[in-house]
Amino acid sequence: MRICLVYPPYGSGRRSKYFPFGLAYVAASLRDAGHDVTVVDMEGSDLSVDAAVAQVSAVKPGMIGIGGMVTRFRYARELGRRLREALPDAFLIAGNSGATTLPGIYLESCRLDAAVRGEGETTAVELARAVESGGEWREIPGLAYLSPEGRTVLSPEREHAGDLDALPWPAWDLFPIESYIHSLDHRGKPTRHMEVVASRGCPFECVYCYRIYGRRVRRRSPESIVAEIEELVRRYRIRYTGFPDDLFTSDRSFVLEVCRLMRERLPGLRWSCLGRVNTVDEDLLSEMKRSGCYWISYGIESGSAVMLETMNRRVTPEQCLNALRLTREAGMHAEGSFMIGMYGETRETVEETVEFCRKADITAPMLFVTPYPGTRIFDRAMADGRIGDLERFLESMNAADSLLVNLTDMTDDELRSLRKRAQARTGLGYLLRRPFTRIPALILRHLLLMGPAGLARDLAAVIGSATGRRSKGLDPEPRVR
Ligand code: B12
Numbered sequence: 001m002r003i004c005l006v007y008p009p010y011g012s013g014r015r016s017k018y019f020p021f022g023l024a025y026v027a028a029s030l031r032d033a034g035h036d037v038t039v040v041d042m043e044g045s046d047l048s049v050d051a052a053v054a055q056v057s058a059v060k061p062g063m064i065g066i067g068g069m070v071t072r073f074r075y076a077r078e079l080g081r082r083l084r085e086a087l088p089d090a091f092l093i094a095g096n097s098g099a100t101t102l103p104g105i106y107l108e109s110c111r112l113d114a115a116v117r118g119e120g121e122t123t124a125v126e127l128a129r130a131v132e133s134g135g136e137w138r139e140i141p142g143l144a145y146l147s148p149e150g151r152t153v154l155s156p157e158r159e160h161a162g163d164l165d166a167l168p169w170p171a172w173d174l175f176p177i178e179s180y181i182h183s184l185d186h187r188g189k190p191t192r193h194m195e196v197v198a199s200r201g202c203p204f205e206c207v208y209c210y211r212i213y214g215r216r217v218r219r220r221s222p223e224s225i226v227a228e229i230e231e232l233v234r235r236y237r238i239r240y241t242g243f244p245d246d247l248f249t250s251d252r253s254f255v256l257e258v259c260r261l262m263r264e265r266l267p268g269l270r271w272s273c274l275g276r277v278n279t280v281d282e283d284l285l286s287e288m289k290r291s292g293c294y295w296i297s298y299g300i301e302s303g304s305a306v307m308l309e310t311m312n313r314r315v316t317p318e319q320c321l322n323a324l325r326l327t328r329e330a331g332m333h334a335e336g337s338f339m340i341g342m343y344g345e346t347r348e349t350v351e352e353t354v355e356f357c358r359k360a361d362i363t364a365p366m367l368f369v370t371p372y373p374g375t376r377i378f379d380r381a382m383a384d385g386r387i388g389d390l391e392r393f394l395e396s397m398n399a400a401d402s403l404l405v406n407l408t409d410m411t412d413d414e415l416r417s418l419r420k421r422a423q424a425r426t427g428l429g430y431l432l433r434r435p436f437t438r439i440p441a442l443i444l445r446h447l448l449l450m451g452p453a454g455l456a457r458d459l460a461a462v463i464g465s466a467t468g469r470r471s472k473g474l475d476p477e478p479r480v481r
């Protein structure tokens, strides 16, 4: 069957430049199952909705799948409606975090036949087989659909994929891959970059986090991971890779084996990963460094012990400081992410975060806490009426650089100005602690990453924040891609 997968953007003119692994895994599985798969990538190819609908229509697909996380809802909805009109006979589905956590809204708003909940590879393949043969599909696990009365019906739960090595590698070739591979490394130098998903799942339960992959951590074998990176080097000449996994560093022997294979088979290749602060130590970090790791981003989130407790992070500010220090001492760049506006946040707790950044000598985007669907704070914010109209809330989703829902006891204006000043103070403090190296590096990086207009915008934001005037904050996604 001809199947067309569509990747919606998350805002006009805004690009995450991050390869959509979920859709690429689903595409690869469908292709392996014998289907003729096309991808229309609105973000990677910079397509308008009109252009995307025209491209999908030209394929004349029997099935269409819309991807993208919940932050892309606006475009998913527009696409779904337009595709339903243009291709009324095509079977229309959507997957990823929105379709998983709020299937009813997706089914109705995007005019879907079915929403795919959770991991999509096997569900999409089974569904395509049933649709192609005209068979019954409603009992396939991992789906949601509307009953004739308009009620959302869930089919049985889909089990998580047991053996990740058995999944085909992402179908990079179906995407405009060059637009994802061209990137800048952390120092602003142009490079060729593509990441690899090494594991799925996380046993922790941070209250702001949505975990599509369940509590059990499933890892690919180090051999399969390194073989995939070798293939990326061979096919696309990448020089830089990384692991977006939630808990890459949590299993010591696994990380050490990946490092050993990287050293032996991919000398000179640099890589980065996300880390959890209580899972690293000196020896592990030094092995990571030896095998080419030069950048680790930790989810720190707050410098306040009370806030970390509220978030159920199960780490302390001291552990965070220690991980950042050890990472730097091992010769790598350490970065952290922070959020402001959790239930119980006050001026004092924000001040503790600013102080933490000073002690850690770190600057990082401070995003607003946003209750994403599927998280505990989403349930709580729904229950206490802070979210209101759900569809409007989804429409307004962004990269958490503007305040969507205020979970604190402060007024919106207070919270916004608190965040603006905290961001400006940590940013300026960081630059001024080593002005002669850090300011030129920042200017160069922004120039390369966003061009002169982007540089001017961000400089204005920094100056605006420092002087108390308007500020849109720094780029919400400063991870260099
Ligand atoms: C890398 C990453 C990013 C990258 C970009 C991701 C992208 N392509 O846009 C960056 C750093 C830019 C980013 C930004 C943000 N991210 Co992010 N990110 C991730 C991360 C770590 C990995 C995503 C990934 O590649 N997973 C691997 C693939 C294989 O899994 P998957 O995408 O879920 O796909 C599977 C299923 O969803 C399904 N599926 C997916 N698409 C489709 C399509 C069809 C048709 C079908 C049938 C099935 C299907 O099948 C796939 C295979 O099983 C996840 C955490 C995680 N572990 O997933 C968070 C995560 C997705 N991000 C999240 C958030 C909140 C954000 C931000 C809003 C953060 C912020 N505060 O600014 C921004 C949003 C910006 C934006 N562009 O929209 C949340 C989403 C929460 C939610 N309820 O949606 C997550 C889950 C983190 C978390 N644990 O809370 N992110």
Ligand code: SF4
Pocket (backbone or CB within 6 Å): 202, 203, 204, 205, 206, 209, 210, 211, 246, 247, 276, 299
């Ligand atoms: S924030 Fe990280 S550690 Fe916490 S539940 Fe999510 S993936 Fe796990």
